[in-house]
Amino acid sequence: MSVMELRLLVRLLSNDAAGVARCLDGGTELVGKLADTCNRSGLSAVLLRALDGSPLRRELTPRQTERLNEALNRQRERKRVCGQALLSLAELFASRKQPFILLKGAYLASRFYGSTLGREYVDIDLMVPRADRSKTCALLRDAGYHRHSRTLLGEGLTSFFVHAFDFRSEAVNVDLHWALSRHPSLHLDERRLWAMRGSFEVEGRAYEVLGDEHEVIFAALSLLRDIERGRPKPKNVIDLIQIVKATNARLDWDAVFSATDGTAGPVVNVLGQCLEIADAHDLAPKPAAALARHRNSLVLAAPANADSPLLFTPVRYGLGNKLWAARVYETNLPAWLSWWAISLPFRLAVHRKPPRQRHHPRRG
Numbered sequence: 215m216s217v218m219e220l221r222l223l224v225r226l227l228s229n230d231a232a233g234v235a236r237c238l239d240g241g242t243e244l245v246g247k248l249a250d251t252c253n254r255s256g257l258s259a260v261l262l263r264a265l266d267g268s269p270l271r272r273e274l275t276p277r278q279t280e281r282l283n284e285a286l287n288r289q290r291e292r293k294r295v296c297g298q299a300l301l302s303l304a305e306l307f308a309s310r311k312q313p314f315i316l317l318k319g320a321y322l323a324s325r326f327y328g329s330t331l332g333r334e335y336v337d338i339d340l341m342v343p344r345a346d347r348s349k350t351c352a353l354l355r356d357a358g359y360h361r362h363s364r365t366l367l368g369e370g371l372t373s374f375f376v377h378a379f380d381f382r383s384e385a386v387n388v389d390l391h392w393a394l395s396r397h398p399s400l401h402l403d404e405r406r407l408w409a410m411r412g413s414f415e416v417e418g419r420a421y422e423v424l425g426d427e428h429e430v431i432f433a434a435l436s437l438l439r440d441i442e443r444g445r446p447k448p449k450n451v452i453d454l455i456q457i458v459k460a461t462n463a464r465l466d467w468d469a470v471f472s473a474t475d476g477t478a479g480p481v482v483n484v485l486g487q488c489l490e491i492a493d494a495h496d497l498a499p500k501p502a503a504a505l506a507r508h509r510n511s512l513v514l515a516a517p518a519n520a521d522s523p524l525l526f527t528p529v530r531y532g533l534g535n536k537l538w539a540a541r542v543y544e545t546n547l548p549a550w551l552s553w554w555a556i557s558l559p560f561r562l563a564v565h566r567k568p569p570r571q572r573h574h575p576r577r578g
């Protein structure tokens with residue numbers, strides 16, 4: 215997604231007519247380019263909602279409109295399947311007295327995009343206390359989910375280097391989290407995280423969710439991992455901006471940007487990058503003002519080009535992104551490199567697809 219497409223979508227989502235006009239000063243063909251990008255990036259539902267009632271919908275070709283609606287219809291079916299699975303899991307967890315926090319998915323769409331159909335999602339993300347990881351893995355297996363993530367040298371050791379496992383059933387995927395992220399520079403207080411959790415109603419049922427501060431931290435850390443890998447997703451940039459807009463007046467941003475648990479550097483820099491490339495400082499004035507007061511914590515980076523605003527030079531092997539991330543984490547380069555190298559086999563194991571099981575015909 216180009217810088218101008220990103221800025222246009224942010225202004226559309228903010229119902230900012232003047233901002234939209236500025237983005238389209240060079241011509242309305244940008245609307246069509248944005249539609250094609252959103253269709254490729256899992257943002258079709260977001261764009262359709264942003265264009266609801268807008269005369270700019272006329273700028274889309276019939277084929278573009280058709281493709282966006284096809285994506286929305288697919289999401290409508292995913293919402294139905296995920297919704298049924300989430301209700302079943304919530305009842306199961308309640309019966310076993312297993313607490314969980316609902317992350318992303320239907321909650322993110324409902325709260326920050328106004329509807330469970332306001333943003334596309336494909337699975338269910340749950341978070342449990344770290345001490346309950348093994349118990350919850352067994353609970354999911356009893357419920358018909360198998361662990362899709364592979365492990366290296368055992369589940370316990372692998373879980374030290376990653377923050378979630380992927381489980382699958384015939385109908386839906388579940389990502390089971392026990393941490394917001396894993397890195398030796400991060401020292402989040404798990405008891406504080408659970409004590410600060412909130413509640414949000416999704417489709418008529420209340421779920422425990424992250425508190426606003428940890429919602430921002432989670433979104434920033436997720437995006438940082440993608441930036442580090444050289445694969446930043448446009449929808450994660452939009453998510454962070456939507457979350458920050460919604461929590462603008464609710465948080466003590468100077469406290470967030472001064473945290474001593476290792477999250478300040480990542481949050482300051484990831485959020486600073488997003489507000490800068492989206493030209494969205496005016497949409498989140500409190501964090502923008504706090505960022506100005508914490509500008510000494512910003513790590514500068516040279517974007518590769520306007521079409522890839524979060525890809526940094528040198529681009530080869532994603533070196534620019536890795537060097538930037540290494541400086542953003544509150545650690546030194548040798549420590550970052552050691553963690554990256556040691557954890558890599560475990561991260562690859564978790565994200566690599568397991569081998570297909572061969573089915574041999576029975577004899578006799």
